[in-house]
Amino acid sequence: MLGHLRIELRELLDLSTDASRTVVLDQTMVGRLSRMDALQQQQMSHASRAAYRKRLVAVEQALRLLDDGEYGWCEQCGELIYTRRLEIKPESARCIGCQQLSET
Template identity: 55%
Template sequence: MEEDFAVRYGPRLRAELAELRAASEGALEARRPVELDQQSVGRLSRMDALQGQAMAQAVDVRRAARQRVVEAALSRLESGEFGWCEACGEHIGVKRLDLDPTLVRCVGCAR
């Protein structure tokens, strides 16, 4: 069963992790500190830039959290613990894992 999980979910998880890392790298410029040069930028433009920076940082926090979840799923996949409910120890349904292979609880325990 673990080999099936590795074949079925491994590529998907690795692809998502690569996308998350690439997106984080691509958004570096948006998260950089805003220069507060009064001569080159007006007050409203600075406010817009600060708001854009704050939004980019918030997105990056969510992206980093998802990256940790995906990395944990890959770790479970490698250790043979993937697909088992962390609460009751039963199998997590394949249909549930197909929706999100990072899930750690079966339907019953997730309620």
Template identity: 50%
Template sequence: MRKKVLEELDELKSASEATSDDRKPIELDQQSVGRLSRMDALQGQAMATASHQRRLHRITALEAALQRMEDGEYGLCIECGEAIAPRRLEIDPAAAKCIRCAAL
């Protein structure tokens, strides 16, 4: 599971680096870019920023899973302490709660 977590972390970090230009501020010079082109650029920037935020959230969850592995607490629910179903961890290796606690 550790290998799977590390691979996903690498993918997410690479994607964040690859899209850093898409999140840069948009130049609002009306002489060089028309109004609709600026609106498209702003929308693209907003979408790139939202994707980046989702990636950062996932990176945080994966790093927390790695820390739980280091602490010997991986696979245990952080709420109730019960074991998390192996199938749940296969689907989402960053799962920190059992299905019952996650549903609450």
């Protein structure tokens, strides 16, 4: 599951690279895409790419923990992370209780 997620995130990063390149518009042509629209698309692409990178780092960390036999344990309290949480978000490093505490 984690290995597949890593591959998927790497593919998304590769795809988003093209979308985040500098926008160059032909000023002599009138099209539906204005400069503001192009810049907004570029910013959204940068944000998506950052999110993919962040999640990929978490997946890589989870794979290291799996290799070390420590996967599935909360990094904060040391308790077991519920299987259902790991099924939904396999790169989770914290149990739901500690995650909620860290977000408040």
